[in-house]
Amino acid sequence: MEPVPVRTFSLRKMFTGTGFFPFIVRRLLTAVLLILGITFIAFSVTQLVPGDPVAANLGQSAYSDPEIVAAFEKEFGLDQPVPIQYITYLGKLVQGDLGVSLSSKRPVAEDLREYFPATLEIAMFAVFVALVLGILLGTISAMTRDRLPDQIIRVFSLTGVSMPVFWTAITAFYIFFFVLGWAPGTGRLEPGAEPPPTVTGLFTIDALLNGDLSTSKEALSYLLLPALVLAVYALGVITRFTRASVLEILGNDYVRTARSKGLSEFTVIRRHVLRPALLSIITIAGVAFASLLAGSVLVENVFSWPGLGQYAYRSAVGLDLPGIMGVSMVVATVFILMNLLVDVLYRVIDPQMRDAG
Amino acid sequence: MTLLRVADLTVTLATSAGDAEAVRNLSFEIDHGEILGIAGESGSGKTMTALSIIGLLPYKGKATGSIYFDGREILTSSKKEYRDIRGKDIAMIFQDPMTSLHPMLTIETQLTEHLRHHRKVSKGSARQSALELLDTVKIPDPASALKAHAGQFSGGMRQRIAIAMALACDPKLLIADEPTTALDVTVQAGILKLLRQLRSERDLSIMIITHDLGVLSSLTDRIMIMYAGSEAESGTAPDLLLHPRHPYTQGLISALPGVARQGKVLTTIGGSPPELGNFPTGCAFHERCSYAQTSCSLEVPSVLQVSDNHRMFCPINPLAEKSVK
Numbered sequence: 001m002e003p004v005p006v007r008t009f010s011l012r013k014m015f016t017g018t019g020f021f022p023f024i025v026r027r028l029l030t031a032v033l034l035i036l037g038i039t040f041i042a043f044s045v046t047q048l049v050p051g052d053p054v055a056a057n058l059g060q061s062a063y064s065d066p067e068i069v070a071a072f073e074k075e076f077g078l079d080q081p082v083p084i085q086y087i088t089y090l091g092k093l094v095q096g097d098l099g100v101s102l103s104s105k106r107p108v109a110e111d112l113r114e115y116f117p118a119t120l121e122i123a124m125f126a127v128f129v130a131l132v133l134g135i136l137l138g139t140i141s142a143m144t145r146d147r148l149p150d151q152i153i154r155v156f157s158l159t160g161v162s163m164p165v166f167w168t169a170i171t172a173f174y175i176f177f178f179v180l181g182w183a184p185g186t187g188r189l190e191p192g193a194e195p196p197p198t199v200t201g202l203f204t205i206d207a208l209l210n211g212d213l214s215t216s217k218e219a220l221s222y223l224l225l226p227a228l229v230l231a232v233y234a235l236g237v238i239t240r241f242t243r244a245s246v247l248e249i250l251g252n253d254y255v256r257t258a259r260s261k262g263l264s265e266f267t268v269i270r271r272h273v274l275r276p277a278l279l280s281i282i283t284i285a286g287v288a289f290a291s292l293l294a295g296s297v298l299v300e301n302v303f304s305w306p307g308l309g310q311y312a313y314r315s316a317v318g319l320d321l322p323g324i325m326g327v328s329m330v331v332a333t334v335f336i337l338m339n340l341l342v343d344v345l346y347r348v349i350d351p352q353m354r355d356a357g
Numbered sequence: 358m359t360l361l362r363v364a365d366l367t368v369t370l371a372t373s374a375g376d377a378e379a380v381r382n383l384s385f386e387i388d389h390g391e392i393l394g395i396a397g398e399s400g401s402g403k404t405m406t407a408l409s410i411i412g413l414l415p416y417k418g419k420a421t422g423s424i425y426f427d428g429r430e431i432l433t434s435s436k437k438e439y440r441d442i443r444g445k446d447i448a449m450i451f452q453d454p455m456t457s458l459h460p461m462l463t464i465e466t467q468l469t470e471h472l473r474h475h476r477k478v479s480k481g482s483a484r485q486s487a488l489e490l491l492d493t494v495k496i497p498d499p500a501s502a503l504k505a506h507a508g509q510f511s512g513g514m515r516q517r518i519a520i521a522m523a524l525a526c527d528p529k530l531l532i533a534d535e536p537t538t539a540l541d542v543t544v545q546a547g548i549l550k551l552l553r554q555l556r557s558e559r560d561l562s563i564m565i566i567t568h569d570l571g572v573l574s575s576l577t578d579r580i581m582i583m584y585a586g587s588e589a590e591s592g593t594a595p596d597l598l599l600h601p602r603h604p605y606t607q608g609l610i611s612a613l614p615g616v617a618r619q620g621k622v623l624t625t626i627g628g629s630p631p632e633l634g635n636f637p638t639g640c641a642f643h644e645r646c647s648y649a650q651t652s653c654s655l656e657v658p659s660v661l662q663v664s665d666n667h668r669m670f671c672p673i674n675p676l677a678e679k680s681v682k
């Protein structure tokens with residue numbers, strides 16, 4: 001055994017060291033640079049697309065009045081040269097100000113606070129379902145390789161990854177709402193119902209925190225169908241990927257060693273196989289979550305779910321630069337956090353990563 | 358007294374070219390406290406023989422015949438019955454110590470999990486046994502070794518840990534698949550000494566697969582030579598090493614390196630061993646045999662008892678005929 005190194009504080013070590021803390025510091029610094037890069041790209045893209053945000057946000061008659069147009073441009077800083085607009089945006093961003101939406105005329109930060117939790121709620125639910133079910137089905141599939149359960153699961157997971165989200169959403173809505181009448185309808189709650197006081201922005205949880213079980217249940221019933229539709233693709237991906245990585249791990253010598261000890265098959269799978277398999281599953285889960293955010297734009301529109309996807313759609317159609325930028329920032333931050341989470345989990349699961357930094 | 362009796366074992370494996378027999382009609386016995394050495398070129402079916410005894414053939418592999426262990430037939434026993442034998446009565450040390458330990462679990466977990474599973478002992482007493490086992494296999498500082506992971510040990514240390522793991526439940530039969538091949542000479546000597554000591558202390562029976570002449574001569578009581586999935590010759594260690602009868606054994610022994618190198622092409626036997634699924638008809642060795650006659654490619658050789666404890670499968674070898682007269 002090597003002697004345990006004495007830990008001394010050093011600024012240099014914080015950036016180059018192999019411990020957990022320097023690792024986080026490095027990652028956060030990278031994250032800031034990434035966000036900066038993303039603002040630049042998003043800004044450039046919105047400038048490059050043809051179309052006039054003023055025309056998109058003012059009515060026909062207002063647009064024909066040069067005075068109103070000038071006032072609108074001045075109010076939103078559109079009369080400034082583009083580089084100045086960008087620098088102004090960055091300056092405000094540092095103070096947490098994301099500007100004012102051209103379409104809703106409200107601060108973008110406020111809009112996001114309202115729309116993002118709705119998306120977070122279905123996305124988290126979908127990821128949870130996809131992960132738990134996907135790992136379970138993928139493992140069963142690998143363990144019954146080439147036999148009936150495996151074949152059934154493979155057909156379903158292939159179907160899952162092949163169906164376009166939009167199509168799944170419309171079909172599911174048609175079947176479960178119009179035909180079977182099981183789904184309560186669109187939106188997050190019954191029309192006109194009072195949303196629970198905002199704590200997290202997730203209705204199911206906020207209602208519970210408020211001690212209001214029936215509202216929580218109602219929110220859950222509205223949430224279920226869009227969340228499951230959203231989960232279908234990720235479920236397919238995670239199932240297929242789990243099967244492949246469990247099969248790969250099953251072929252390892254150390255699994256044969258585990259079996260040679262006479263452990264139950266359950267123990268062999270849970271302790272010796274799933275742990276290494278999780279390493280790759282976590283990576284794919286991060287990717288699946290990303291695709292899920294993209295899918296949410298379509299699902300939210302079908303189910304009139306007032307989330308980030310709908311907001312993004314409206315901002316894009318309205319050439320609402322601050323709105324689009326705001327959505328990009330949120331999505332970028334989510335991605336960066338997901339990646340960070342994946343890397344942290346990696347280190348938790350794999351001792352070699354911990355030792356190697 | 359016989360602990361293990363393998364009779365007519367045939368192992369069929371699924372290959373890309375269809376099913377192929379990797380082991381063919383193999384029969385042998387191991388007594389209580391006996392050490393049997395198995396040698397033969399790469400691909401002769403040594404590992405598959407071992408895996409069929411412990412019931413862990415690769416995917417789609419099938420064994421037929423009979424494996425009689427400790428008073429009962431185990432080849433036909435259920436998965437559950439096999440799990441109760443594995444790790445407890447029959448333990449195995451695998452060929453490659455670099456890949457046979459789990460990279461993410463602590464040594465403590467790997468040393469104690471089967472002990473706790475089979476013997477239902479408490480965590481504390483399992484830990485105590487693990488410490489003693491590590492001490493037995495001469496791992497320095499067992500307490501901190503328990504907390505470590507496989508990646509922190511060298512090949513020799515890992516092999517010792519694998520041995521400790523195999524011994525945890527005090528098995529009756531230890532199958533060791535080339536346990537010293539990957540190790541340097543001094544470590545090898547230590548492990549051989551350890552195995553000898555375990556045999557005399559615990560009356561352990563050992564089936565050891567090796568290419569190493571030193572191991573064969575210093576450790577084993579009896580030796581079986583395999584070629585193309587079948588026995589070529591078997592006998593007591595000194596007899597077989599000093600008076601090999603089968604042309605293959607003669608070539609093999611003269612070519613065995615003092616320090617074995619796995620997969621080394623034998624210099625004194627021309628050609629290379631046949632590939633799985635492509636074993637020659639008659640005596641599988643006839644294509645490489647300098648004594649071969651026409652009949653060798655036609656007839657499967659029958660057993661020739663050289664003496665009480667020595668037999669071989671080559672009816673026409675002139676050397677053999679001489680000794681029989």
Ligand SMILES: Nc1ncnc2c1ncn2[C@@H]1O[C@H](COP(=O)(O)OP(=O)(O)OP(=O)(O)O)[C@@H](O)[C@H]1O
Nearest residue numbers: 370371372379398399400401402403404405415633
């Ligand atoms: N999983 C498998 N599927 C199909 N064939 C296999 C499999 N594993 C091994 N074989 C083949 O079975 C034959 C016997 O292999 P085995 O491992 O028993 O040889 P061995 O005598 O142990 O050789 P070595 O000295 O190289 O370890 C070889 O031809 C090998 O290629």
Ligand SMILES: [Mg+2]
Nearest residue numbers: 403404452534
């Ligand atoms: Mg082998």
